[in-house]
Amino acid sequence: MTIRSLQQDLADFAAEREWERFHTAKNLAMALAGETGELLEIFQWLTPEESATVMSDPPKANRVREEMADVFAYLLRMADVLEIDLEQALLEKIAINGRKYPADRARGRADKYTQLGG
Structure with a gap:
């Protein structure tokens, strides 16, 4: 799996739903910021020790994985739309x-x- 193949998967996903018109640089940047905020929210009130062991709590670990995947997906999609390698x-x-x-x-x-x- 490569970055390019992931970008193609995301582009195909958007195309199947006719979402390309919504995937402007501005909208993708805003979505990226929103998802980053959701990731930050998980850690917001944790102590440094709690944040270091967040992945040992299965529900929190799942949320971290999902939010990081969302951040990564929007970053990849935005790079694809802007033709950034x-x-x-x-x-x-x-x-x-x-x-x-x-x-x-x-x-x-x-x-x-x-x-x-x-």
């Missing part, structure tokens, strides 16, 4: 972040790159 975009972003956060200066730190100093 997510694999290439991620590789480029990793390289950018590697320059912003050199391992020798960023290791073990959560500072923003502008605060790392030279």
Whole structure:
């Protein structure tokens, strides 16, 4: 299974329902934000310890899986609609972040790159 094959499955799913006209970049971005909010809601009031063990609670684990799948689906669909190669975009972003956060200066730190100093 590849990102492209998942995108095709989602495109086929939308086409079978004649939903393409609703899958604009704006609508998909809004849906992505909404689903991300639903994922955040699961963790909102958990302690750090509870959040680390959320997957050991079957009902919560199922909700986490479903919301993460929704987020992933909308992200894939939006990338497809905008013709963004997510694999290439991620590789480029990793390289950018590697320059912003050199391992020798960023290791073990959560500072923003502008605060790392030279």
